[in-house]
Amino acid sequence: MSDMKKTVTCKYCSAEYPEELANCPYCGNANFYGQEKIYMQRMSQIRKRLASLAYIDKKIILKEILKIAGITAAVIAVIIAVIFTIISIDKNNYSKQINEMRGNIINEIQ
Numbered sequence: 282m283s284d285m286k287k288t289v290t291c292k293y294c295s296a297e298y299p300e301e302l303a304n305c306p307y308c309g310n311a312n313f314y315g316q317e318k319i320y321m322q323r324m325s326q327i328r329k330r331l332a333s334l335a336y337i338d339k340k341i342i343l344k345e346i347l348k349i350a351g352i353t354a355a356v357i358a359v360i361i362a363v364i365f366t367i368i369s370i371d372k373n374n375y376s377k378q379i380n381e382m383r384g385n386i387i388n389e390i391q
């Protein structure tokens with residue numbers, strides 16, 4: 282398989298080497314095809330990193346939204362509990378007042 286790899290001939294020292302190398306392994310001069318390939322690979326790595334950063338940002342935003350939703354739900358639950366407590370206290374007071382009035386009426390009758 283390695284025989285099938287494409288090679289280039291260095292235009293500075295005439296040595297043959299695999300075309301994906303960025304530099305001639307013999308004289309060190311640049312191989313533009315190899316350099317372009319490495320550049321494109323680095324670009325795609327940078328793109329992947331940027332994409333993963335965007336993914337992390339989305340995760341953080343989702344976490345914050347869930348946190349705020351949780352806090353909001355807790356606050357609403359407390360408010361509902363307070364309202365129900367007030368209503369039940371009012372009910373108790375109301376039935377106490379009715380019982381007092383009933384007692385008064387019974388006393389007046391007797």
Ligand SMILES: [Zn+2]
Pocket residue numbers: 291292293294295296305306307308309310
């Ligand atoms: Zn060379």
